[in-house]
Amino acid sequence: MTKNGEVMNVNMLTVQDLRKSFGQFEAVKGVSFSVEKGESFGLLGPNGAGKSTTINMITGLYPPTAGTIQVKDIDVIKNAKQAQKWIGVVPQEIALYQEMSARENLKFWGRMYNLSGKALEKSIDEVLEIIGLTDRSKDKVETFSGGMKRRVNIGAAILHRPDMLIMDEPTVGIDPQSRNHILETVKRLNSEGMTIIYTSHYMEEVEYLCERIGIIDHGELIASGTLKELRETIGDRSRINLTLDSNATDTGKITAALEGLFLEKDLQLQDYLLTAFHKEPQSVLSEIIQRVTKTGARVSSVDIVEPNLESIFLHLTGRSLRD
Amino acid sequence: MAFWWLAWKDLLMLVRDKKALLTLVAMPLLLISILGAAFGNMFAEEDAAPIKKFTLGVVNLDDGPLSTALIEEVFQKQLSKGIKIKQFNEEDLHKKIENRSLAVGLIIESDFSSTLLAGNETKVKLLTGPDPGIKDDIVEKVIEQFADSIPIEVMARQAAQPVQADSAGADTPSTQPAQAAPTTTDHPQEQSASQHLIKETTVNAKTKIVSSFQYYAAAMGVMFLLMTVVQGVSNMILEKEQEVYKRLLLSQLTYTNYLIGKMIGLVIICLLQAAIIIVGTKYIFGVDWGASAFGIAIMTAAFVINACGLGVLAGAFVKTEKAFSVAGMFGSQILAALGGSMAPLYIFPDWVVAMTKLLPNGLALQTYLKLMTGASLVNILPAVGGAVGLGVLFFAIGLIRLSIERRGKYA
Ligand SMILES: Nc1ncnc2c1ncn2[C@@H]1O[C@H](COP(=O)(O)OP(=O)(O)OP(=O)(O)O)[C@@H](O)[C@H]1O
Ligand SMILES: [Mg+2]
Numbered sequence: 001m002t003k004n005g006e007v008m009n010v011n012m013l014t015v016q017d018l019r020k021s022f023g024q025f026e027a028v029k030g031v032s033f034s035v036e037k038g039e040s041f042g043l044l045g046p047n048g049a050g051k052s053t054t055i056n057m058i059t060g061l062y063p064p065t066a067g068t069i070q071v072k073d074i075d076v077i078k079n080a081k082q083a084q085k086w087i088g089v090v091p092q093e094i095a096l097y098q099e100m101s102a103r104e105n106l107k108f109w110g111r112m113y114n115l116s117g118k119a120l121e122k123s124i125d126e127v128l129e130i131i132g133l134t135d136r137s138k139d140k141v142e143t144f145s146g147g148m149k150r151r152v153n154i155g156a157a158i159l160h161r162p163d164m165l166i167m168d169e170p171t172v173g174i175d176p177q178s179r180n181h182i183l184e185t186v187k188r189l190n191s192e193g194m195t196i197i198y199t200s201h202y203m204e205e206v207e208y209l210c211e212r213i214g215i216i217d218h219g220e221l222i223a224s225g226t227l228k229e230l231r232e233t234i235g236d237r238s239r240i241n242l243t244l245d246s247n248a249t250d251t252g253k254i255t256a257a258l259e260g261l262f263l264e265k266d267l268q269l270q271d272y273l274l275t276a277f278h279k280e281p282q283s284v285l286s287e288i289i290q291r292v293t294k295t296g297a298r299v300s301s302v303d304i305v306e307p308n309l310e311s312i313f314l315h316l317t318g319r320s321l322r323d
Numbered sequence: 324m325a326f327w328w329l330a331w332k333d334l335l336m337l338v339r340d341k342k343a344l345l346t347l348v349a350m351p352l353l354l355i356s357i358l359g360a361a362f363g364n365m366f367a368e369e370d371a372a373p374i375k376k377f378t379l380g381v382v383n384l385d386d387g388p389l390s391t392a393l394i395e396e397v398f399q400k401q402l403s404k405g406i407k408i409k410q411f412n413e414e415d416l417h418k419k420i421e422n423r424s425l426a427v428g429l430i431i432e433s434d435f436s437s438t439l440l441a442g443n444e445t446k447v448k449l450l451t452g453p454d455p456g457i458k459d460d461i462v463e464k465v466i467e468q469f470a471d472s473i474p475i476e477v478m479a480r481q482a483a484q485p486v487q488a489d490s491a492g493a494d495t496p497s498t499q500p501a502q503a504a505p506t507t508t509d510h511p512q513e514q515s516a517s518q519h520l521i522k523e524t525t526v527n528a529k530t531k532i533v534s535s536f537q538y539y540a541a542a543m544g545v546m547f548l549l550m551t552v553v554q555g556v557s558n559m560i561l562e563k564e565q566e567v568y569k570r571l572l573l574s575q576l577t578y579t580n581y582l583i584g585k586m587i588g589l590v591i592i593c594l595l596q597a598a599i600i601i602v603g604t605k606y607i608f609g610v611d612w613g614a615s616a617f618g619i620a621i622m623t624a625a626f627v628i629n630a631c632g633l634g635v636l637a638g639a640f641v642k643t644e645k646a647f648s649v650a651g652m653f654g655s656q657i658l659a660a661l662g663g664s665m666a667p668l669y670i671f672p673d674w675v676v677a678m679t680k681l682l683p684n685g686l687a688l689q690t691y692l693k694l695m696t697g698a699s700l701v702n703i704l705p706a707v708g709g710a711v712g713l714g715v716l717f718f719a720i721g722l723i724r725l726s727i728e729r730r731g732k733y734a
Contacts, residue, residue, distance in 0.1 A: 059573055081575065089573050095566035097332070099339045111328040112574035156570070 018067035042210030088162030147178025203309035248297035329584030387436020553651035626687035632717030
């Protein structure tokens, strides 16, 4: 790519110390990550974590308060229009003209990306095929179900064959069938070489789609890596959930009773819910129940969860991903 | 090119929106017909209505048969109930008008009969004091009708000639030099002595009269276009708060192209509405919009650019769609009232009428009236230039303001 024989920059996106404040409130507090060409990167975080704000800065919509964003070799802050040529954006909300048909919408948005004539028509036909709406293309968007609208919302973002597709919670509030269709579509686009950035608060989606994952909470990227790497942060341990009854008022007494079985940081007790991480949960389970019962509290349910993103998030933040 | 598609999209959405379409097309025609009918009746009764008798000072410099007929047959006999004629010499008439013992004076030039008989345009001079009311209008119309009623076939040949006087009496001679020249050079001392007290109007005997229906068709048309602009700009602000706007900003459409596209869409919508109003009133109600169709078209385009520019400027300073809708509704009504859409312009003092040319609708209405009374394209070019110039200026200021505002929010 470069004349001097330097190493070609394979990074599709590089974000460095990105910050955004709305008045006094800092929504994004110094986020850094990079995404390689052809990679699928997931941004996982609960409501209000700062996912959309981060995405909106990467796509050149919001000016960041501080930090840098590079798409390929282009500085997005200085030269947004150039970078936007390569980016397809699927906004969190439906951004379509409801009174126009699916085809008319695609035609309009294609034109906004300077497509025209035969190339535009060809692209529209392909996209309709991809989103599975060829036979409904003449119907107005306002007559569509939520899932169909979401599919058109995606279609409008891929007409110009972007190198990188940025999707902000594209499956919110839709039926499982449409959701599967969307996930398959994203998988297919990624396998065809399109770089994907996918935000969600559904860990299963991110687990299924993304090679690398960033976990964002309160505007900070608290962990990032492959699913395997993230699992290692909790020592690849399963999570034990015990629900206690109303006698379990003295949390100090209970945690003291469990001393020696877990490290302090691996144990949490909140609102009658005891959470602990362990490599071999079966081996300690009876011991836990015994010790807890001795304090006067009673165990009303037991649940063992294999290591997953939910556990990781819980481990890192002490909170559950979905409230 | 992308901005054309943006404009095209707006038109498509409008056509799909049955309610908006109805408001745009049917409402103006309906309202014009209702109001026109109401005012039309009033206007027709005006001649018969008892007006307070007033004295008209006359200087007759013409010895021909037509001036005598005008004075004796028309003013003294037919109109004896309303008008009393007193003959003066020129100097006395000027004094009377100056010291306000007379409100209106008429000077019939020496070639009145001969030119009229030869089928040419002829002119009389009308002197009015500071507050003539409608007296000068009446005298003016009488003379015009008198001239029109003389059946000389050669007059037909002259029909295409430019005519100058505004029957509404809205223009002072100084704004129309061509009209003032032939009469005032003969009497330079009158001009200077009477500058601020006496208004001189040259009545052209071939000037057409604007009927009330014509007036209201133009006035209401202008008002509807203003309202359409307000609606269009409201929609623009509304779209700014919607998701599609963000997607537009993320596409390859630049912000300037976005605004240009929006403006083009609005201008086209306004032009369509104007065409419907003009063609509709012409063919359904027989409103005469004057001989220069091109003049009407070009003035309409200029007005729409002017009004849309003002709309974009206003929109740039108002944050929310709700606030703009309210402000726009009041604003357009105030503009309409000041610009002559609610009450006839000729009840306002001259300086007010002159000032209203600064309003998009005021300028447009006055220009339409000029065209209706026979002005040619050349006569209205200054107004067209002014309207386009103001519109572009408004638009530019709005654009600067909008991009400053946008930079705060979007990149
Ligand atoms: N335009 C804005 N003005 C003020 N505060 C904002 C604005 N946009 C976002 N915020 C705040 O910034 C924080 C992050 O919001 P953001 O939309 O990025 O979260 P998110 O991770 O996308 O959440 P969700 O899953 O609900 O979409 C929230 O507290 C939100 O209230
Ligand atoms: Mg969001």
